[in-house]
Amino acid sequence: MATIREVAKEAGVSVATVSRVMNGSGYAHEDTRKVVMAAVEKLNYKPNEVARSLYNRKSKLVGLILPDITNPFFPEMARGVEDYLQQFGYRLIFGNSDEKRDKEIEYIDTFLQNNVVGMIASTSEEANENFDNLEIPVVLLDRTAEKLPAVYSDQKTGGRLAARVLLDRGSTNIVLIRGPVEIKPVYERYTAALEELTQAKVNVQVMDSSLTLQGGQSCVRQLFEQYPNTDGIIACNDIVAAAALQEILKRGIRIPEDIQLIGYDDIAFTALLHPPLSTIRQPAYEMGAQAAEMLIRKINQEKIAETHKKLPVSFVERQTTRRKVEKP
Amino acid sequence: MATIREVAKEAGVSVATVSRVMNGSGYAHEDTRKVVMAAVEKLNYKPNEVARSLYNRKSKLVGLILPDITNPFFPEMARGVEDYLQQFGYRLIFGNSDEKRDKEIEYIDTFLQNNVVGMIASTSEEANENFDNLEIPVVLLDRTAEKLPAVYSDQKTGGRLAARVLLDRGSTNIVLIRGPVEIKPVYERYTAALEELTQAKVNVQVMDSSLTLQGGQSCVRQLFEQYPNTDGIIACNDIVAAAALQEILKRGIRIPEDIQLIGYDDIAFTALLHPPLSTIRQPAYEMGAQAAEMLIRKINQEKIAETHKKLPVSFVERQTTRRKVEKP
DNA sequence: ATGAAAGCGCTAACAT
DNA sequence: ATGTTAGCGCTTTCAT
Numbered sequence: 001m002a003t004i005r006e007v008a009k010e011a012g013v014s015v016a017t018v019s020r021v022m023n024g025s026g027y028a029h030e031d032t033r034k035v036v037m038a039a040v041e042k043l044n045y046k047p048n049e050v051a052r053s054l055y056n057r058k059s060k061l062v063g064l065i066l067p068d069i070t071n072p073f074f075p076e077m078a079r080g081v082e083d084y085l086q087q088f089g090y091r092l093i094f095g096n097s098d099e100k101r102d103k104e105i106e107y108i109d110t111f112l113q114n115n116v117v118g119m120i121a122s123t124s125e126e127a128n129e130n131f132d133n134l135e136i137p138v139v140l141l142d143r144t145a146e147k148l149p150a151v152y153s154d155q156k157t158g159g160r161l162a163a164r165v166l167l168d169r170g171s172t173n174i175v176l177i178r179g180p181v182e183i184k185p186v187y188e189r190y191t192a193a194l195e196e197l198t199q200a201k202v203n204v205q206v207m208d209s210s211l212t213l214q215g216g217q218s219c220v221r222q223l224f225e226q227y228p229n230t231d232g233i234i235a236c237n238d239i240v241a242a243a244a245l246q247e248i249l250k251r252g253i254r255i256p257e258d259i260q261l262i263g264y265d266d267i268a269f270t271a272l273l274h275p276p277l278s279t280i281r282q283p284a285y286e287m288g289a290q291a292a293e294m295l296i297r298k299i300n301q302e303k304i305a306e307t308h309k310k311l312p313v314s315f316v317e318r319q320t321t322r323r324k325v326e327k328p
Numbered sequence: 329m330a331t332i333r334e335v336a337k338e339a340g341v342s343v344a345t346v347s348r349v350m351n352g353s354g355y356a357h358e359d360t361r362k363v364v365m366a367a368v369e370k371l372n373y374k375p376n377e378v379a380r381s382l383y384n385r386k387s388k389l390v391g392l393i394l395p396d397i398t399n400p401f402f403p404e405m406a407r408g409v410e411d412y413l414q415q416f417g418y419r420l421i422f423g424n425s426d427e428k429r430d431k432e433i434e435y436i437d438t439f440l441q442n443n444v445v446g447m448i449a450s451t452s453e454e455a456n457e458n459f460d461n462l463e464i465p466v467v468l469l470d471r472t473a474e475k476l477p478a479v480y481s482d483q484k485t486g487g488r489l490a491a492r493v494l495l496d497r498g499s500t501n502i503v504l505i506r507g508p509v510e511i512k513p514v515y516e517r518y519t520a521a522l523e524e525l526t527q528a529k530v531n532v533q534v535m536d537s538s539l540t541l542q543g544g545q546s547c548v549r550q551l552f553e554q555y556p557n558t559d560g561i562i563a564c565n566d567i568v569a570a571a572a573l574q575e576i577l578k579r580g581i582r583i584p585e586d587i588q589l590i591g592y593d594d595i596a597f598t599a600l601l602h603p604p605l606s607t608i609r610q611p612a613y614e615m616g617a618q619a620a621e622m623l624i625r626k627i628n629q630e631k632i633a634e635t636h637k638k639l640p641v642s643f644v645e646r647q648t649t650r651r652k653v654e655k656p
Numbered sequence: 657a658t659g660a661a662a663g664c665g666c667t668a669a670c671a672t
Numbered sequence: 673a674t675g676t677t678a679g680c681g682c683t684t685t686c687a688t
């Protein structure tokens with residue numbers, strides 16, 4: 001790798017001049033600019049970002065912390081972030097936290113040690129304090145906190161919507177599968193759904209599940225033993241919904257005739273399920289992109305109109321819910 | 329962020345001493361070691377990785393290039409890489425290439441500018457030359473090249489296996505869906521399957537598809553129009569297989585009685601499909617982990633027994649293939 | 657318009 | 673056993 005020194009020598013100028021033309025800062029005669037660029041070209045010079053970062057006290061790196069990219073909801077977000085940042089020459093240092101506080105802290109620390117310009121994170125509630133007195137901008141993604149800017153989706157409406165859908169389409173014995181209560185967005189959608197359900201005069205049962213395949217499967221197996229006449233299930237996410245769907249099919253229960261099922265997230269494969277899964281869509285890619293946009297705004301010290309950006313969710317009607325019965 | 333200077337001052341020693349105790353290099357009296365550590369503790373000192381990296385000419389960063397983490401096969405690998413590297417204090421700079429050469433090059437360049445210690449990449453064939461005269465170790469993942477160490481899986485056996493499965497279970501009008509020919513592992517599994525199929529006296533048709541959902545869907549729609557009496561489909565990956573499954577169900581074709589279907593990869597959601605998809609499993613997580621292990625070996629200049637590590641694939645028998653007919 | 661030189665935070669000779 | 677100092681590659685005053 002060529003250094004600025006070698007370029008300077010090649011061009012017969014000083015390193016300061018090379019630096020100036022590279023950065024378009026300060027003066028540089030058109031002629032010398034050309035000479036320098038020729039040398040840059042010839043030596044295929046690429047500035048050492050580490051050295052720049054050391055001097056400037058900030059790199060072109062952005063730290064990204066996500067719970068687990070093995071859950072398809074998150075890669076979607078990650079791509080939103082990456083694709084947006086990429087245009088501005090920022091790169092991503094990435095880490096999965098598994099919702100573990102110490103992993104988050106570890107990543108935050110090392111990101112800082114690497115002079116990241118900013119961070120985007122989906123962190124657990126309790127870890128937020130770790131972001132408290134950082135000098136660099138942080139934006140929360142899919143999570144919120146009072147003091148930190150955030151991009152997230154409307155969980156409350158999402159939860160309510162899911163409940164409304166089943167209600168409007170005639171389910172009366174509904175099981176609401178609650179995800180881990182520590183994960184705020186998941187808890188919020190649950191609360192909202194429960195509220196909506198409770199207001200209706202309908203049988204509601206709550207069951208717990210993790211957000212994973214295994215968790216969903218074991219939850220759902222019990223579900224039908226405990227509540228055999230269930231005619232509606234609201235799952236905490238699409239993965240769990242998929243597990244439920246499988247169990248429903250296995251038991252020969254007709255869907256959506258005998259039972260309705262709705263998921264949450266609208267990850268890609270839900271459309272491929274059989275029957276295709278009705279679900280509440282979160283605009284994951286868009287959320288990632290907007291978080292990235294907000295971060296860049298922060299980095300550039302631009303004014304930000306709304307620091308808490310709540311994106312809308314929507315009901316994606318597929319075939320695990322019935323057609324809505326119009327009132328006459 | 330505290331600097332080494334401040335720690336030195338706090339401890340009443342020189343920066344060199346602090347550096348020595350931090351790195352466990354050179355001498356340091358036990359007493360002063362304690363004093364220094366106390367100061368480190370007090371100021372919550374974390375060495376600036378950028379400065380270390382500048383001096384050492386190498387960071388604790390590893391570059392990872394994957395085609396697209398939106399395809400569930402890759403996050404699995406990514407976690408394998410991350411989880412393994414993490415134990416050794418390495419962090420990941422990450423980029424999706426979308427199989428585009430210029431994106432790969434761009435990422436390689438910026439990774440280099442950031443003094444990465446090494447790189448792991450699933451790159452397109454033609455981009456390999458970009459790795460040619462790098463001073464840092466590179467290991468290819470899921471892809472291969474002669475001059476570069478690599479961890480990948482046995483595509484040839486995988487492709488053959490897929491063909492064998494359908495053959496042994498009685499399919500005689502088989503459509504082989506070929507993925508993009510530029511992607512070598514995908515092409516290899518195709519060739520192997522085709523070879524096996526051709527040797528058997530069986531009708532074989534080849535169709536093309538991209539590796540995505542949309543690609544799969546449009547391919548599969550045509551498939552049944554062109555070859556209505558197909559009784560076996562070998563898909564280039566699980567996503568396309570899922571699309572095929574959906575089309576099969578939509579057309580009311582019985583599976584596996586009337587038609588058999590086999591995917592490739594064994595990504596998580598295949599088990600959730602209905603019926604659960606039979607597929608060829610690649611040990612994605614393991615591949616990632618082993619690539620990471622090999623990279624670390626390289627970084628540490630250890631001898632490496634085999635630089636081309638081919639991991640075995642296996643047939644995961646689920647319900648889109650029939651029970652094998654044992655010969656009497 | 658250009659160059660010399662200091663300094664970003666750290667490590668490793670080298671000196672003591 | 674510890675301190676002084678040069679230097680990693682860059683940017684930016686400050687001279688000229």
